[in-house]
Amino acid sequence: MRGTTRNLSAVVCAWLMGWGAQAATSQQTAPVSWPAIAVWGVSGHALGTIRLAQPTVNGVVRYSLIGSFVPADGKLLPELAATLWPGAVPKCLHFNWIQVVIDPGNPPPPVDAAGRMLGTPYLDPPAGGYRGDRKPADSLPWYLDETPFVAGKSANINIHNPNVTLANGLRWFAQPYSATLPDAMHYDTVLVLVNDCAAQYEPLGGFHWTASFPVQGSPFFTITPFGPQEWFAHGSLIAEFAKSSRIKQKARLWTIRPPAKP
Numbered sequence: 001m002r003g004t005t006r007n008l009s010a011v012v013c014a015w016l017m018g019w020g021a022q023a024a025t026s027q028q029t030a031p032v033s034w035p036a037i038a039v040w041g042v043s044g045h046a047l048g049t050i051r052l053a054q055p056t057v058n059g060v061v062r063y064s065l066i067g068s069f070v071p072a073d074g075k076l077l078p079e080l081a082a083t084l085w086p087g088a089v090p091k092c093l094h095f096n097w098i099q100v101v102i103d104p105g106n107p108p109p110p111v112d113a114a115g116r117m118l119g120t121p122y123l124d125p126p127a128g129g130y131r132g133d134r135k136p137a138d139s140l141p142w143y144l145d146e147t148p149f150v151a152g153k154s155a156n157i158n159i160h161n162p163n164v165t166l167a168n169g170l171r172w173f174a175q176p177y178s179a180t181l182p183d184a185m186h187y188d189t190v191l192v193l194v195n196d197c198a199a200q201y202e203p204l205g206g207f208h209w210t211a212s213f214p215v216q217g218s219p220f221f222t223i224t225p226f227g228p229q230e231w232f233a234h235g236s237l238i239a240e241f242a243k244s245s246r247i248k249q250k251a252r253l254w255t256i257r258p259p260a261k262p
Contacts, residue, residue, distance in 0.1 A: 037225040039069065039191060039205040046072045047080065047204060050191065052223060063219050064175035065209070069095065069191050076167045084193055084202070085257075092197035095170045096142035096159060097206075099124040103186040105178060105213075113137075124187065141254055142194065143172070176211035183213040190231050195257070202257040203231040 037050040048071040055062045071080045081093040101124045104110055109117050113128035113136055129137035135155040138145045142159075149160035157173055158164060164171045176185050190206030210222040 034223055037205070037207055040227065041084070041204075042228075047084070048072045048075075050205075050207065050225075052207070054221070062175075063177075064173065065221060067172040067189075068169050069172075070169045074168070077165075077170065078167075081193055084204075085195060088195050089197055092195050094159065094194055094196070096144050096146070096192055096194055097170075097172055098141065098190050098192050098201075098203070099143040099174075100188045101185070102188060102208075103184070105183045105185040106180040121188075142192070143189070144170075178211075178213045178219075181213050181215045185211045187211075188226075188231075190226075190228070198257075199254050200257040201254060203228045206231070 034052045037052070039047045039050060041047050048069055050067055050069050052065055052067045055064065055066050071077060075083075077095055078090060078093070081095065082088075082090055085093055100121045101118075102121050104118075104120065109119065111117055111131045112126040113131055113133065115131060116126075118126060123141055124143065125133075125137040127137070127139040127141075129135075135153075137155065138147045140146050143157070144164065145155050145158040146160070147154065147158070149158040154161075156164070170191075172189065174187075174189075178185070187209050188206065189209065191204045192201045193204060194201045205225070205227050208224045208226055211219065212222065213219045
């Protein structure tokens with residue numbers, strides 16, 4: 001049994017609210033933090049940074065990753081969105097994440113809420129979530145749910161959760177698990193700017209990451225930054241994204257924002 005849960009535990013929620021708790025190495029040996037990942041605009045200016053860490057709560061290291069995108073120069077998320085997508089209706093713009101499973105690790109393959117076996121690559125979570133999820137995901141292609149948030153009833157990884165979306169930052173959380181050793185799971189996670197009114201999105205940059213579960217020793221993470229150009233190069237991922245998100249909500253096919261005319 002293995003997969004990724006997006007439901008925050010009480011201790012992780014507490015860590016999110018503080019966002020200053022001590023981070024630990026992925027092998028749980030000494031307090032460190034991963035280098036910040038710079039997110040760059042097409043004109044070469046910095047848009048902000050993505051910070052990633054493993055939380056420790058009361059001295060106990062949690063095998064999970066928590067991240068946050070923070071705009072540069074003290075900008076608020078709505079300000080940055082308006083700058084990146086001039087002319088768009090402000091209420092239509094917001095940030096989210098796309099997460100793609102490149103390799104889910106040892107068989108059997110995961111199954112979505114409708115009972116369909118998932119072939120790689122696939123969106124994490126699939127529409128409706130995974131079979132057996134305590135709180136199902138919505139049917140939008142983004143990693144953070146966008147349904148109305150009700151504390152205690154909705155998945156905590158929700159864009160309307162005040163501990164996830166702040167005026168000056170957007171958070172991310174993942175907690176892979178496996179009961180089959182050794183095992184390794186590979187993911188791509190990318191920050192996106194979404195225009196709801198146009199049914200378009202723009203990838204801004206993100207990171208490849210691997211969750212490794214050795215036979216001996218503690219599980220650990222490996223993280224590598226990547227830019228939006230790498231996302232555009234993943235034709236198969238984009239095709240899978242379009243297929244998976246043809247959706248189920250307002251029958252819209254989400255597409256990548258076309259480049260600006262010269």
